[in-house]
């Protein structure tokens with residue numbers, strides 16, 4: 315049962331009341347209040363009719379983002395790359411992949427952002443390079459090459475029959491093992507992702523300095539405002555290189571995050587990255603922090619005093635529905651609203667009373683669409699659930715990240731689309747692994763999982779209008795991924811002038827979030843009705859406790875009655891926003907997938 319007392323006590327006990335007063339007196343760093351919008355360059359806007367999005371296309375739509383209320387554009391990798399993993403395999407940090415444009419186009423993009431008071435951040439992908447990067451070509455050329463030690467090379471093991479075996483039994487992210495044999499030098503190299511993505515050896519100081527110079531200073535000096543830091547907690551590996559415990563007896567390969575995640579020198583490396591590079595610029599960093607479920611493990615990364623990262627993406631919530639472990643990622647597990655609440659609560663509250671900061675997001679290029687996963691993309695509920703998600707995200711504490719298309723309620727790809735429409739290396743490898751098992755049930759399970767969770771869903775072309783390919787590219791061109799069948803119904807042109815559209819609602823919510831920043835962006839979070847499996851309700855309050863908002867979100871297809879707790883809590887409060895226009899409120903009800911905010915001020 316919710317009461318006001320624990321909330322008040324919590325402020326004092328944690329010391330956050332004082333911290334709150336202090337914080338409100340000193341100026342906040344710009345990135346806390348920022349709304350950051352992720353652009354996936356291949357799929358945003360094609361300006362030259364080659365079926366791939368490009369930087370010039372993004373520049374042409376900067377006003378669209380500006381009018382939406384975006385402060386910062388995060389551009390996913392646009393660097394030179396063989397595209398084994400859509401640019402997360404970089405072969406030259408200082409060149410731009412030709413289909414995306416040139417370094418000068420990035421200069422134009424910086425100018426387009428800065429001239430509107432916006433900022434630009436890039437993806438920093440420095441756990442690994444492409445195997446085509448000059449550093450790796452040199453490293454693999456001979457054991458005596460000066461760059462040999464820039465990657466992680468190990469000799470083979472041999473079993474009793476004398477068969478060659480990799481150094482460990484670790485499973486890689488994209489199925490298969492983490493080691494690939496190199497004929498020339500007769501050793502294995504490590505890759506946590508695809509064999510095309512060899513891991514850099516951060517133990518080597520010259521390698522680290524080359525990363526700082528090549529991948530960071532080069533772009534910061536051109537005016538880039540920071541980085542989304544890819545796979546940030548995997549730079550430091552344990553150096554014993556021992557087998558992982560067998561948790562999947564049916565596989566040769568075992569998950570081993572304890573061997574290569576949050577390793578012994580990770581905090582040292584991040585502090586060095588700050589003192590050598592980031593401290594010299596007004597740059598923001600948001601790190602991608604997987605495999606770290608305990609807030610105690612996350613805090614050191616985001617505590618201001620530690621000078622490591624400004625904030626991180628913690629993945630508990632976005633991983634809802636994925637199978638446990640690595641091999642079963644695409645074995646869909648139905649989840650409960652109470653699990654979602656637990657995750658949201660944990661990652662909202664973990665910074666209270668600390669000098670750390672958090673993020674708010676429910677989509678990115680590695681996951682299915684939020685409206686299809688957390689809402690309902692059927693014709694009946696698509697619009698209301700997309701708005702409910704907007705309301706949810708806009709009222710949470712932390713820096714808010716939106717993914718392209720979220721603001722118009724883009725959905726997962728149609729379930730009928732065959733496996734051939736899935737282009738992602740991870741989808742393809744998991745499907746192939748299932749096929750190799752020759753187990754029809756497993757194949758069906760993986761396909762069903764991909765239909766909900768695949769990274770492909772978010773990579774479909776952006777839906778600008780009702781013309782061919784949703785206006786993403788020229789009519790006579792085949793885009794690199796097929797446009798969704800629903801683009802005539804869901805697109806920007808249809809929504810931009812309509813005040814009742816999902817897009818207009820997002821615009822309104824982003825503004826409202828800033829107008830009530832002390833409550834929504836910086837406030838405390840208190841869960842209400844923790845056990846309720848239908849309605850997600852919470853109280854946001856300003857740090858001084860003077861302003862309170864009650865947010866209620868219906869995550870079901872049913873019209874529900876408000877609980878006694880919520881009814882009591884909102885007594886005398888003013889309705890600030892509601893997604894649904896029916897008369898449900900007068901009867902103490904909340905429509906399917908509807909949301910509301912009440913405030914006491």
Ligand code: TEU
Pocket residue numbers: 399402403439487507544545602604643679680740769
């Ligand atoms: O992802 C890192 C990562 O480990 C996961 O979060 C990712 O979602 C993947 O699906 C794991 O199963 C980052 C990028 O976001 C991703 O697109 C890249 O493929 C990956 O790094 C490798 O660079």
